Amino acid sequence: MSWIKPVKFVAKKLALSIAISATVISFAQAEKLGYPEKEELKFGFIKLTDMAPIAIAYENGYFEDEGLYVTIEAQANWKVLLNGLIDGTLDGAHMLAGQPIAATMGFGTKAHIITPFSMDLNGNAITVSNEIWKQMKPNIPKQADGWPVHPIKADALKPVVESYKAQGKPFNLGMVFPVSTHNYELRYWLAAGDIHPGFYAPHKGDTSGHIDGDAILSVTPPPQMPSTLEAGTIYGYSVGEPWNQQAVFKGIGVPVVTDYEIWKNNPEKVFGLTAEFAEKYPNTTIRLTRALIRAAMWLDEKDNANRPAAVKILSQSNYVGADYEVIANSMTGTFEYEKGDKRDVPDFNVFFRHNATYPYYSDAIWYLTQMRRWGQISEAKSDEWYKDLAKKVYRPDIYQQAAQSLIDEKLADAKDFPDFATEKGFRAPQTHFIDDLVYDGNTPNAYIDSFKIGLKKDDKI
Numbered sequence: 001m002s003w004i005k006p007v008k009f010v011a012k013k014l015a016l017s018i019a020i021s022a023t024v025i026s027f028a029q030a031e032k033l034g035y036p037e038k039e040e041l042k043f044g045f046i047k048l049t050d051m052a053p054i055a056i057a058y059e060n061g062y063f064e065d066e067g068l069y070v071t072i073e074a075q076a077n078w079k080v081l082l083n084g085l086i087d088g089t090l091d092g093a094h095m096l097a098g099q100p101i102a103a104t105m106g107f108g109t110k111a112h113i114i115t116p117f118s119m120d121l122n123g124n125a126i127t128v129s130n131e132i133w134k135q136m137k138p139n140i141p142k143q144a145d146g147w148p149v150h151p152i153k154a155d156a157l158k159p160v161v162e163s164y165k166a167q168g169k170p171f172n173l174g175m176v177f178p179v180s181t182h183n184y185e186l187r188y189w190l191a192a193g194d195i196h197p198g199f200y201a202p203h204k205g206d207t208s209g210h211i212d213g214d215a216i217l218s219v220t221p222p223p224q225m226p227s228t229l230e231a232g233t234i235y236g237y238s239v240g241e242p243w244n245q246q247a248v249f250k251g252i253g254v255p256v257v258t259d260y261e262i263w264k265n266n267p268e269k270v271f272g273l274t275a276e277f278a279e280k281y282p283n284t285t286i287r288l289t290r291a292l293i294r295a296a297m298w299l300d301e302k303d304n305a306n307r308p309a310a311v312k313i314l315s316q317s318n319y320v321g322a323d324y325e326v327i328a329n330s331m332t333g334t335f336e337y338e339k340g341d342k343r344d345v346p347d348f349n350v351f352f353r354h355n356a357t358y359p360y361y362s363d364a365i366w367y368l369t370q371m372r373r374w375g376q377i378s379e380a381k382s383d384e385w386y387k388d389l390a391k392k393v394y395r396p397d398i399y400q401q402a403a404q405s406l407i408d409e410k411l412a413d414a415k416d417f418p419d420f421a422t423e424k425g426f427r428a429p430q431t432h433f434i435d436d437l438v439y440d441g442n443t444p445n446a447y448i449d450s451f452k453i454g455l456k457k458d459d460k461i
Contacts, residue, residue: 033405034283036067038091041288044075044084045094047223047320048240049331050120050269052310053351054094055319056295065294066287074318077221078177085272086111092288094119095272098179098367100393105368107179107202107376114278115270116289116398118359119296121350123268124182124259125244125335126189128157128236129229133254133338135160147341151261151434154193161195161214174220174228174237178209181268183217184370185259186238190215191453192435200375201461209374211461229253240268241349242322245329245336254338257434260347264432265354267363278398289402293357297412300352307332355418359399361425362441364390369444373454380458386444396425 041063045051054072057063063070075081075093082099084090086109100113128136139156141149164171175183178200187197198213200206210216220228225237230252237243247253259266271292278285298306311331315324329336333346350356365386371377400420406412429440437450445457455461 033286036284036287037281038284039067040069040071041091041284042071042073042089043092043094044073044081044090046078046081046221047074047322048094048123048269049242049314049320049327049349050123050240051094051319052299052314052331052349053117053119053292053295054271055313056298056310057291059313060295060298062291062294063288066291068284068287068291072318078180082109085113085274091277092271092273095270096177096180097267097270097363098181098184098371099177100270100272101364101367101389102179102371102376104393105371105377105389107371112275112392113272114275114393114395114398115272115359116278116285116395116402117271117292118267118357118363119269119271119292119351121265121267121354121356122258122260122347123330123349124185124238124240125255126186126236126238126257127225127229127244127247127253127255129232129253130251132157132160132235133256135163136256147338150257150337150343152256153434154190154195156193156256157190158193158195165214171215172234173215173217174225174234174239175217176222176239177219178207178376179367179371181259181266181367182238182240183209184367184374185262185266186217187370187374189257189262189434191451194453196453197374199455199461201378202376203378204461211375226250226252241330242320242326245326246322248329248336248339249323249326251339255335256337258335258345258348260345262434263430265347265350265356267356267360267366270359278395285398286402286405289398290406293352293399293403293406294411296352296357297416300350300356304333304346352416357399358418358423359394359396360427360441361387361390361394361396362427362439364394365441365444366439369439369448372444372448372457373451375455375461379460381445383443383445390441391425394425396423 081093085093100115103111103113136156161171175186190197196214198209199211200209222239222243225239225243226246228234244255311328314320314327330348335345335348336342368386403417407414426441429438431438449456
């Protein structure tokens with residue numbers, strides 16, 4: 001077990017035990033919000049830069065401001081993290097947005113998990129090996145300066161995949177978890193380029209995701225992606241930062257497309273809790289959400305002015321543990337594709353602006369449409385089914401209580417949040433996809449039926 005700053009933790013607890021006035025919760029604030037029912041908490045995370053709100057809430061003292069004494073511990077992989085949350089080893093966790101949805105639905109492990117806080121937008125990319133890049137490059141038009149035109153579509157990869165297929169060689173790609181954004185983004189990008197990423201058939205006991213696939217997508221933990229690529233086990237991968245930029249620094253691969261280019265301002269990670277925890281400890285839940293909102297605000301304020309300080313924190317071994325330069329390559333508003341091709345992408349990582357922290361029902365429904373598209377949901381469901389499940393998992397009611405209390409205390413500005421009086425939890429139809437399709441969370445079945453590749457609403461495998 002890796003305890004973060006145990007001396008500080010013990011000292012604060014001692015101060016609390018000596019006198020309640022030694023805590024940083026004011027009496028007026030405590031009376032309005034209620035004291036936290038559970039003060040000592042343990043949160044899990046995976047070593048990715050988008051865990052930043054948890055690290056910043058800890059390092060900047062926002063958890064302590066709420067009377068919460070938090071231990072933060074890196075987890076080996078997403079499955080270990082999920083199991084820890086379910087069995088109570090963890091009180092909360094940095095999670096893939098698809099994990100609470102899939103668990104509540106019963107895909108894999110069955111457990112009712114909720115999220116009151118969306119951790120970020122964007123932050124992922126798809127990287128291929130140098131050899132695959134060499135084969136793709138002739139299929140990609142160039143700018144006047146000689147660098148490739150972006151976004152690079154999977155059309156450029158299709159002849160390469162077909163060549164491998166003709167030779168009887170599987171085209172292996174890595175993603176981090178079957179219900180990860182990375183899996184769905186990789187599948188989305190491939191399918192938009194007429195490359196079939198394969199179906200799941202859980203009702204037949206087949207959860208490989210390889211049925212009818214032109215490419216073979218398999219799970220690799222994020223920090224292991226570069227070494228697995230270098231070993232030749234996979235030819236490319238979809239992962240969060242800093243593991244795409246690490247491939248550039250090591251000279252072993254080339255990021256070809258970011259998720260910002262696949263789906264502009266897509267929701268990425270969430271902070272997950274069991275429904276039982278939120279019901280048993282409502283004040284604690286609101287308070288930890290307040291701390292995370294403040295951290296997200298700090299990460300984005302003044303046009304990312306705090307990002308260098310955040311990168312320094314994240315580079316510590318107890319957080320992400322990658323070199324400062326590697327993390328800074330994307331966290332400070334740039335992104336490097338082919339070595340030397342460094343471009344401004346100010347919204348590559350978004351933690352607060354664009355209502356990034358608000359848990360929209362429509363975000364959850366998008367994940368469900370992709371689960372249905374690729375067979376993880378085996379049977380047709382009504383539009384209302386999608387909406388009802390989203391409302392079981394995404395909890396804007398908790399978020400609103402936390403945000404409104406920060407506004408009331410003048411720790412946040414109402415203009416930076418949705419209009420809570422009118423917000424219904426559905427984003428306006430989203431148009432910025434690499435295949436130019438439009439997503440409206442109010443009509444999930446129509447969206448599912450709009451794809452050329454994938455199961456339609458009433459299809460079965």
